[in-house]
Amino acid sequence: MRAMNELEDIAQRLGATLLARGEWLTAAESCTGGGLAQSVTAIAGSSGWFDRGFVTYSNAAKIDMLGVPETTLERHGAVSEQTARAMVQGALRHSRADWAVAITGIAGPAGGSAEKPVGTVCFAWAQKDSGCEAQTCHFSGDRAEVREQAVRHGLNGLLKRAMAASMQA
Template structure:
């Protein structure tokens, strides 16, 4: 997989060329996607904002996700990843968004959701996409793979516009 800074640069080039702004909503990555994006000089031209919504209550307060939806599906679900990405769009000036929510470990696994389970959301061109993957490795490795995958998939969706 491409390195994170290279991916961030390419995402920025696509967004800038298409005159689009990005927002992100992160849980398990704790701002890692936003940090990777802001490593790129000039990212203020295409990056609007990032929401770090680690707790369920912050997802409700900052992204307008209903507590009942979280209770129904769990914070680590494609439904919540979709709602996070949609909430990032609704609560910013952005046109495009991505979200991450998951279990980076080493604890936190629940039945059906082992450590390394990550759910992603992307809103590109008005369409919401989600994905659920399970990464291996320690906490750092899971978070790094999550940031890279979120950016790589966003780049693919942007190129399809």
């Protein structure tokens, strides 16, 4: 029997927290290409708390699937906290989930700029009918390492917020 890896451990704890509250999760992912959803669905029983994932790699997908305003993408770019916020809100609108995470970034090896270097990843977390928080991180490493760090940070952010909500309930 193989040992549970760190991402599966975080996802397992997140799932237990959401299941205990009868809540659902959705994810809107760009640079991670569904990696967060994969980590979640690796957990047996995740169908009881994971509603759906949106892989919106292109700007057109962000607009079509999540309702991200074109003006947000034009003004701030796909890799911005403003776009992450629009993605997370769209994921909640287009699902039955109570919680959402959005991840958009530059995993590399190309695509970076002086303003937004490779490894720049923007996140947003939201709870339905509650606030939305966004954050920008700068990860190092190759494409796979940036993507894995982004998935881990997205999951940890969800777990932290869901556990805090459980404590307040």
